[in-house]
Amino acid sequence: MIDQNEQNGNGSGAESKATGRRNFLKFGALAAGLTVVGGGLQKVLSQDKKENPDTTVFTRDGKVFKADKACLHEYTAPPVTNAEARIGIPGKKFTMVFDLAKCDGCKKCTESCQAMHFTESDREWIKVYKMKDAETTASYYMPKPCMHCDNPPCTKVCPVGATFKREDGIVLIDDDRCIGCRSCMAACPYSARFFNWSDPMQPVAVANIPYSPEHGFPRQRGTTEKCDFCPHMIREGKMPACVSGCPMQAIYFGDQNEDAVTNSAGVTVKFSQLLEDNSAYRLLEELGTEPRVYYLPPKNRKYPKPDMESIGKENKIEGGKSDTGMGNMAM
Amino acid sequence: MSKIIYPDSHIPAELSEEVIREDSMRPTMKWGRSTQLWLGFLFMVFGWGLYAYIHQLRHGLGETAMRNYVSWGLYISTFVFFIGISHSGTLVSAILRITKQDWRMPITRIAELMTFVSLCFGGLMPIIDLGRADRIANLVIFGRVQSPLMWDVMSIVTYFTGSTIFLWLPMIPDMGLMRDRLTVVDTPFKKFKKWLYKTLAIGWTGSKSQWKRLELVMTIMTIIIIPVAVSVHTVVSYIFAMTLRPGWNSTIFGPYFVAGALYSGSAVVILAMVIFRKLYHLEKYITYRHFDLMGRVVLSLTLIYGYLNLNEYWIPAYKMATSEGHLLHDLFSGSYSTAFWLCQFGTVLFPIVVMCFPKGRTPGALTVVCIFIAIGAWVKRYLIVVPTLLHPFLPIQDVPLTWSQYFPNWVEWSVTMAAFSGMVIIVTLYAKFFPMMSMWEVVHGAHIEESKRVAFEKVEHAEEINEAKTNHKKATVVG
Numbered sequence: 147m148i149d150q151n152e153q154n155g156n157g158s159g160a161e162s163k164a165t166g167r168r169n170f171l172k173f174g175a176l177a178a179g180l181t182v183v184g185g186g187l188q189k190v191l192s193q194d195k196k197e198n199p200d201t202t203v204f205t206r207d208g209k210v211f212k213a214d215k216a217c218l219h220e221y222t223a224p225p226v227t228n229a230e231a232r233i234g235i236p237g238k239k240f241t242m243v244f245d246l247a248k249c250d251g252c253k254k255c256t257e258s259c260q261a262m263h264f265t266e267s268d269r270e271w272i273k274v275y276k277m278k279d280a281e282t283t284a285s286y287y288m289p290k291p292c293m294h295c296d297n298p299p300c301t302k303v304c305p306v307g308a309t310f311k312r313e314d315g316i317v318l319i320d321d322d323r324c325i326g327c328r329s330c331m332a333a334c335p336y337s338a339r340f341f342n343w344s345d346p347m348q349p350v351a352v353a354n355i356p357y358s359p360e361h362g363f364p365r366q367r368g369t370t371e372k373c374d375f376c377p378h379m380i381r382e383g384k385m386p387a388c389v390s391g392c393p394m395q396a397i398y399f400g401d402q403n404e405d406a407v408t409n410s411a412g413v414t415v416k417f418s419q420l421l422e423d424n425s426a427y428r429l430l431e432e433l434g435t436e437p438r439v440y441y442l443p444p445k446n447r448k449y450p451k452p453d454m455e456s457i458g459k460e461n462k463i464e465g466g467k468s469d470t471g472m473g474n475m476a477m
Numbered sequence: 478m479s480k481i482i483y484p485d486s487h488i489p490a491e492l493s494e495e496v497i498r499e500d501s502m503r504p505t506m507k508w509g510r511s512t513q514l515w516l517g518f519l520f521m522v523f524g525w526g527l528y529a530y531i532h533q534l535r536h537g538l539g540e541t542a543m544r545n546y547v548s549w550g551l552y553i554s555t556f557v558f559f560i561g562i563s564h565s566g567t568l569v570s571a572i573l574r575i576t577k578q579d580w581r582m583p584i585t586r587i588a589e590l591m592t593f594v595s596l597c598f599g600g601l602m603p604i605i606d607l608g609r610a611d612r613i614a615n616l617v618i619f620g621r622v623q624s625p626l627m628w629d630v631m632s633i634v635t636y637f638t639g640s641t642i643f644l645w646l647p648m649i650p651d652m653g654l655m656r657d658r659l660t661v662v663d664t665p666f667k668k669f670k671k672w673l674y675k676t677l678a679i680g681w682t683g684s685k686s687q688w689k690r691l692e693l694v695m696t697i698m699t700i701i702i703i704p705v706a707v708s709v710h711t712v713v714s715y716i717f718a719m720t721l722r723p724g725w726n727s728t729i730f731g732p733y734f735v736a737g738a739l740y741s742g743s744a745v746v747i748l749a750m751v752i753f754r755k756l757y758h759l760e761k762y763i764t765y766r767h768f769d770l771m772g773r774v775v776l777s778l779t780l781i782y783g784y785l786n787l788n789e790y791w792i793p794a795y796k797m798a799t800s801e802g803h804l805l806h807d808l809f810s811g812s813y814s815t816a817f818w819l820c821q822f823g824t825v826l827f828p829i830v831v832m833c834f835p836k837g838r839t840p841g842a843l844t845v846v847c848i849f850i851a852i853g854a855w856v857k858r859y860l861i862v863v864p865t866l867l868h869p870f871l872p873i874q875d876v877p878l879t880w881s882q883y884f885p886n887w888v889e890w891s892v893t894m895a896a897f898s899g900m901v902i903i904v905t906l907y908a909k910f911f912p913m914m915s916m917w918e919v920v921h922g923a924h925i926e927e928s929k930r931v932a933f934e935k936v937e938h939a940e941e942i943n944e945a946k947t948n949h950k951k952a953t954v955v956g
């Protein structure tokens with residue numbers, strides 16, 4: 147089936163200019179294009195002598211033909227297939243750095259992420275913890291996404307290879323393949339994974355688009371999900387949702403191979419220098435999971451420290467509502 | 478002067494083949510009202526569980542009490558428990574066979590049957606637990622041998638196949654006998670039985686070469702099944718031990734689980750022995766001697782299991798490393814402490830003390846002890862699975878209440894009870910079609926017994942002469 151007009155960035159709908167932001171990834175223009183959906187295509191092909199064959203359509207295998215504009219509709223297809231999503235973006239090694247000195251626990255990253263992936267409020271793919279390592283030490287906020295471990299315990303145990311490590315360092319889940327055994331959830335030491343116990347609540351429009359492991363939706367019941375570093379955004383040369391959503395510019399994201407990371411203000415710094423200057427560390431280093439996510443210690447904080455007493459009391463999430471299987475909600 | 482002890486008879490040598498066969502086959506000849514009622518009750522429980530499972534399939538695993546922290550619960554605990562029970566058959570049949578323990582004869586069938594049924598449902602539990610049971614074929618299409626879950630699939634399938642064969646092999650001569658006998662007796666389901674026995678007997682005539690081949694195949698199976706059984710529970714433990722989680726990240730999980738499996742499995746065999754002995758009036762065959770010996774077996778297994786428990790908890794408890802410490806606090810003095818200590822004292826220490834005394838190895842006492850052990854083993858599995866999941870490395874903060882605590886809900890209980898009743902259904906039906914004792918083996922055992930007695934009398938005689946010669950020499954012969 148022809149479902150997409152172009153893959154190679156030579157289509158008409160190229161719109162990958164990062165909106166005013168530094169196009170740090172320098173990808174070729176990959177774009178949402180025009181596509182013909184099943185029945186419509188049949189119609190086009192059967193009516194050769196159309197009055198208005200005014201649009202050129204590319205098929206996935208590179209064929210070109212003219213089609214009636216009326217038979218086409220705008221379509222933001224997943225940029226890559228499930229098989230392509232397993233490989234990753236060549237030549238990249240994505241990494242994320244959290245400057246804990248800047249994080250004030252506002253949870254805007256979580257909110258941006260939830261909006262990006264159409265998740266319920268209890269699905270904190272990036273979760274902001276209130277940390278206090280010992281009685282005598284300082285408390286601080288710590289956002290925690292998936293660590294995209296280089297030695298990922300989760301992918302090792304998956305019996306069907308539904309979760310996998312890509313060349314570009316990202317650990318993804320193919321929910322079209324996941325059998326829901328939850329071995330990976332048991333194996334992840336960072337509690338980064340979530341399970342769709344019931345039908346996920348997501349906008350109807352989202353529920354109907356083709357699935358891609360790169361954006362993780364439409365989310366499916368009985369499968370796992372987690373932070374994915376927003377590869378579908380990266381492909382468009384944009385930042386992951388949490389990075390651009392952080393008002394404190396506390397999150398840096400970039401390519402370790404390029405040795406450059408950028409935050410929401412568009413400030414790009416040398417990755418290695420940033421780690422060096424701030425004595426960066428990784429979470430639970432002793433476990434040998436080799437996280438791709440780094441933390442800069444919460445030194446000289448510029449915000450009030452978290453109130454550890456409040457943990458559990460400001461629980462704004464209603465008791466497991468989203469788990470009761472309310473089905474799709476209207477957009 | 479010392480007393481010469483005649484080895485306790487386990488199979489009364491005076492029983493003729495005819496009597497043994499009659500006693501074994503009698504229960505398969507009737508189909509009484511009580512059987513029907515019992516089966517009806519079991520099917521009701523099973524049907525209810527099936528309803529719960531369909532409910533779960535339709536609405537998703539969200540219908541269970543499992544949530545993102547406790548992502549494995551009662552199903553997986555029960556899975557481990559069932560796989561544990563399945564070690565009984567191997568223990569009694571294979572290990573006692575290879576060590577030439579002839580007293581095993583009347584109880585091998587029961588043990589092998591326990592293995593078979595517990596594997597049937599043990600193997601189902603993880604499938605019931607799957608979020609996408611509809612994609613089970615992915616295990617074949619995309620299967621990865623690097624995954625511990627895959628090891629489970631492979632070894633459980635192997636073990637299931639092996640123990641089905643192991644259950645069936647010694648049945649062949651019996652099936653031949655029952656097939657031939659069907660022509661002279663009347664029994665319910667005669668047509669079906671005719672077909673059934675004929676199929677299972679696969680042309681058994683009892684010729685010398687057939688006996689030889691059967692003996693050979695059984696020896697081979699005995700040797701194969703022991704490592705397979707050990708591997709099964711080892712890899713079951715690996716789905717936990719291969720993670721980094723406190724409480725699971727343990728190098729003794731393999732032997733710990735295997736010991737726990739043998740301990741609970743043999744306890745369940747004793748319970749089955751008690752039940753069938755009563756129901757089928759097998760007192761002549763399953764004697765106090767059997768209970769005494771099985772009691773000793775369970776006692777030694779409990780000692781090993783207790784010793785491994787000590788290692789599993791005392792070593793980390795001495796060190797109290799941070800994350801491990803949180804878990805241990807919860808187990809020792811927190812919300813799981815009652816269950817934990819009841820398990821340690823009630824189902825390990827108490828059985829050890831009781832079984833140390835000969836009186837504690839009589840059917841009555843063993844029934845109590847083994848019920849304790851069976852329940853204890855089950856609860857212990859739960860205590861291995863759940864508290865660890867509630868103690869992840871990073872704190873559980875600001876999540877819905879349903880995520881930070883766990884207790885199985887009606888769906889999980891119903892499905893689990895259905896699995897138990899399914900097991901009992903198979904056992905009941907089996908017992909209505911097949912003899913619960915391996916007839917030819919019991920006959921064989923009686924022969925061995927007889928020849929032993931003869932041999933013993935000779936020895937006794939020799940001893941007497943010897944004694945007379947050396948006058949006060951100690952001469953004790955123990956069976």
Ligand code: SF4
Pocket residue numbers: 291292293294295298299300301317333334335336337338339372435
């Ligand atoms: S943080 Fe967890 S889910 Fe993410 S890669 Fe590491 S083990 Fe896997």
Ligand code: SF4
Pocket residue numbers: 303304305306307308309319323324325326327328329330331369370
């Ligand atoms: S839940 Fe899905 S992704 Fe996770 S281990 Fe099982 S099959 Fe793999």
